[in-house]
Amino acid sequence: MQTKSIMIAGVGGQGTLLACRIIGTVLLEEGYDVKVSEVHGMSQRGGSVVTYIRYGDKVASPVIEKGQADMIISFEELEAARWLPYLKKGGKLITNTQQIEPMPVITGNAGYPKNIVENIRAKGIDITALDALSLALEAGTAKAVNVVLIGVVSKLFDFDVNIWEKALEACVPPKVLEVNKKAFELGRAVPAATR
């Protein structure tokens, strides 16, 4: 199988690293060669962060470049616009509609772009948009946005749901496992996310 690429974009502190680890664990369990690339340190302080997951028979490069992502999962609306160029032609974009204002918007030096989802859809791009924050709050914590989105993504793969649950158990601390399981279920139930 040709190597496939998934990119996760978000804001430092949103839990993109954990999301990557869960998806990576599932893919490894399914027998793929997997590489996950993270960024630590400076850029995590509320900055724009991306992580890459690549899987296939034999993966070489751990990174994804412009025009190469089969799927982008964006944890925040503006980040979907920022990282759009990384999407491959015909690729799929899933975005949380939560908006987190970056410092130039907070200080009034820039405006938060309007109608991002509509603008992307107008380009003929396959985009699924959902309010993952509300679902996470419904599950019990705003911190579970990442796992809600994993629930959404899980429906796009043919894998047994048990494998996702097992990966969740392996990667999430036991104290918050129940909330995260609920978040996963709520994400998985989002109807728009069909293949």
Next chain:
Amino acid sequence: MAKLMLGNQAVARGLFEAGVDVVSSYPGTPSTEITEFAAKYDEMHSEWAPNEKVACETAIGASIGGARAFCGMKHVGLNVAADPLFTASYTGVNGGLVIGVADDPGMHSSQNEQDSRHYAIAAKVPLVEPADSGECKDYTKMAYELSEKFDTPVILRLSTRVAHSQSAVAEEERISRDIGAYVKNAPKYVMMPAYAKPKHVFVEERTAKLKEYAEVCPFNRIEWGSRDIGIITSGVAYQYAREALGDGASYLKLGLINPLPEKLIKDFAAQVKKLYVIEELDDVIETHCRKIGLSPVGKELFTFIGEYSQSLIKEKLLGERDEFEEYGENVPVRPPVMCAGCPHRGLFYILKKLGVMVSGDIGCYTLGAAAPLSAMDTTVCMGASVSGLHGFNLARRGEYEGKAVAVIGDSTFIHSGITGLINIAYNATNSTVIVLDNSITGMTGHQNNPANGFNIKGDPASAVSIEAVARAVGIDRVTVVDPNDLKETERVIKEELAAAAPSLIITRRPCALLKSVKHKSPVKVDPDKCRSCKACMKIGCPAVSMSTGKAKIDPTLCVGCGLCGQMCKFDAISEG
């Protein structure tokens, strides 16, 4: 079954399996997790040292004592540890000694983009460079064998994409290893001229033997594909080349980077039509190729700057580009910011207000250089804030005394701020140094340090008193203040700047992200009282915005520090 592991985690696993006993490191992205993961194995002693020089010397001592020893650091850390490294090359080892160094091409989290391979050449020690997590573990173990076989320290060089990428690693058992007796051996370990001269001869002989070994080292391997293109490469650049060209090229993947083989490279070159060297940062492999009479295409095509990628290689060699769609409209940047509730924020607001020259340093507080606080004039390397302020004040002949400060974090002060403070006291400039004591090494992801009273395992440890250190070196004016109390912070800084003696101010409040810190409820805005004057926006808190025309607090971010409330003249912001 194989597990997904970060490159750094795989190095730690390699240390464990190699029977390493002593790990002493100083944190630095992208190397930090090696030692954090090592500390999870109770079979090894792991520690955070005050700086890289101490860590390296600790590892050298442990090696002389018979243990297999390791120290880890980021690329610039090796500048600090270079002194012991160069002479440990002469003494050689008893137990195996490996120095792990992580370079940061692209400067994701660094102040420069230096290439550590030069150190191996200069110090005349072998350097190995893995290209994925599996190799991280294997090369680590092999490095100990090389170290003991050739009687030399070995550098294990990683780069960000290897250190911080996860790939599959199969775990094996830890070897059992006896540290044996310690035998005094002055000619080997006492590097005074009479003993060091023969040791230099030994080093050159060792290099000659290592050169022979490089020809057969299993880390240097050829993968044949099309012989139209031959690529000599190493580390993550190998992965990019493989991704870009697949079987459309042949590869000489080098794992032992110093010394480099001669015959192997010449043989490979002779069997391909066009020869390229693809290496990130400097032209180390390329220079070697030219030295042995080859003329590969290297830096004339590929840059010295930043990270490479499969796209770059495809474009340069095949002229191919992937298609993509731009969003079109301008997308505002999202730079990193000080967190909501960060204790550094209050101090930088006051420094901006006072308009002083700020001799800066490295840590989370370097974000004080960014808008809207913009209160930092310089950042060079760890510790340079303190010594640099002394020099600046000397240059300005007193003009700036009372108008300039140094800012330095608690971990950075311990790392290399104390010697600069001694210089201020000893050579008498009227300088004011501010230690931002947030009880943790924040920037690199929350490591304990010698000033916060906990060791790497989180157990209680002896704590340096920064106040007592300052007094002991001859600074008589020492004050402690809470940086979240804006009025008092301003008063103290003004008072110390006005005083006719050197001074040290400690702004003390733990990092808002520490689990042990109890937060208040988010603050509340009374929209009737808010006059939209934007005073609360001046502190650059990510939880405060004005998108509705009135001040608005994001309750998912706000930790109730109350700084914005102190900014408000109309009492519109109150405790929640």
